[in-house]
Amino acid sequence: MSDEREWYTYIAAFRSCDRRHDPEWIEGLRAGLDDALWPQCLDSTGELHDIHHNPIGRYQLLEVREVEARWANAAWFTIDPPCRFVGPVSGFLNWESWMDAEMGRDFAQDALWATRGYLARTDRRERFEGMVEETFLLRDAANKGGFHDGDFFLRDDPVYGDYVRKEIVAAVEALGLHPELFNAGTSHNPHRIENFLPHKNLSRAASWQKFHDHENLSLRLWGRNLTGMRSPAFAEFLDPPP
DSSP states (O other): OOOOOOOEEEEEEEETTSSSSSSTHHHHHHHHHHHHTOOBBBTSEEEEEEETTEEEEEEEEEEEEHHHHHHHHHHOOOOOOSTTSSSSSSEEEEEEEOOOHHHHHHHHHHHHHHHHHEEEEETOOOOOSSSSEEEEEEEGGGGGHHHHHHTTTTOOOOHHHHHHHHHHEEEEEETOOOOOOOOOSSSSOOEEEEEEEETTTTTTHHHHHHHHHHHHHHHHEEEOHHHHSSSSSHHHSSSSSO
């Protein structure tokens, strides 16, 4: 039997934050889009609306089995998570855009943010992952604006937060230093070195100097693919040139 469903161009996979299938994924998606400044954008009629309730597209919410039945052999289709800090795909947001290029990019970026999944197109093979392992310079660990001003990090997962802090501490301790990490709420980088503990013949000042001497060493961490979302390749992926 033929599939008579109308498939829209863009499709974002929703991954749960607790590393299990989430039967309440639609509520999670709506909450994530609300947090990303698209409040009530998923209208009950199937239209996408902006904050002024103007129509900016149309959408459908799809269970995994529905997408798998049509797109299981597509190069972009997968339900497995890329890293251990997100769960399997629980559902999909599929939409057609009536937005201009700038708003279309903003919505696609925020959909990736809200879903922690990946973005694909039903007319192309490629996909854009929302979670990646990225290489940073160690200096980011001592910078209030480091790691994309902290936006790289998931903020609601203590297991993930513990992983980030352990990776930073391990990288710095490999230099023979003993860092004290920032330990308070902030809208900036929450995982940064606040000071060093004196150790052996190293004072705090000497520890800082040694750190700066090695601050161009690399550090790899899992987090949000902000570099990809802000790249020209992402814009071209959404609206390729004719």
